[in-house]
Amino acid sequence: MQPLELARMDELNRCYEIIEAGKRFQREQGFVQWTDDYPNVDTIRDDIERKNGYVVKFGDKIAAYMCIDFEGEPAYDHIRGGWHTIKPYAVVHRMAFDASFRGTGLTKCVFLLIEDLCRSRGVKSIRVDTDFSNGRMQHILEKNGFLKCGTIVFQGEGRLAYDKAVAG
Template sequence: MTHDQLLFRPAAEADLGRIMEIIRAAQARMRARGSSQWQNGYPAATDIRRDIERGYGHLLAEAETGLTVAYGAVLFEGEPAYEAIEGRWLTTGPYVMVHRLAVAEERLRQGVARRFMQRVEALALTRGIGSFRVDTNFDNAGMLALLAEAGFVRCGEIRYGAEHREAFEKVLRRQ
């Protein structure tokens, strides 16, 4: 299946079951690799339901079957934790960010996460947003590789309570 056959759309309540299957499989993969990320019950169905209600939840689905193959929360409102970065962001203006990105087990290593990120970039540009920020755990090798490949620059660390995350930014256009 080509990536052009993947539809990017807002998630709906009816998608919650499939999204949670994808999230649970991602949690198990992280656990198997020894990662501490997503091992404390997060993200739970309540987190995803809240994403959907707020309009943050987005997914990639196969055009032909409608099957969801990736999920992520796309936010344009900013992230309070990003204000206290230990380091320095590349830009100072508005930005888009992604949280809770996960790809279906059967679609791993097929460029699905990269396609999701590309669709988020395109959405941001249509809204006049020229910056894309992301954070991830220091041991999330898959996400770290995706960010490097996609041209994100490590800007420092941010904290969620006692947990540290690597912080990245990609300039989509000059601000």
């Protein structure tokens, strides 16, 4: 596995294929966090243009796509509960994996890479939100040291909010 890389515009279609596969996987798991029209290809294009779109590769194959935003998330300013960490923070949105890498332990490695990226930028915390029905992501977050903080409203929907302090 290689370090996180900024996604390139020539990788847009592959990144979006991974997002679409993530949508299908959610439905197979019995919930819908990502709708038919979100995230869409324009969302991913915007991530890449803003230099917030990241990929993880094995060789030349993209194994995962995610948005990592260091500008904060306005929805996180209003939380029912309380954050355990302070600003500045990185926000992780739209994390999805190529189906052939699911169940391989890659998620843990990806979160470690995100922590490395945060340390390199002097950012001491990571925040994430997920749907109430996305038990799989809740389990992944808790298994990777994230703490439940409360609820926020993101794009008109209530979401569970998590954070994690980045050590060192």
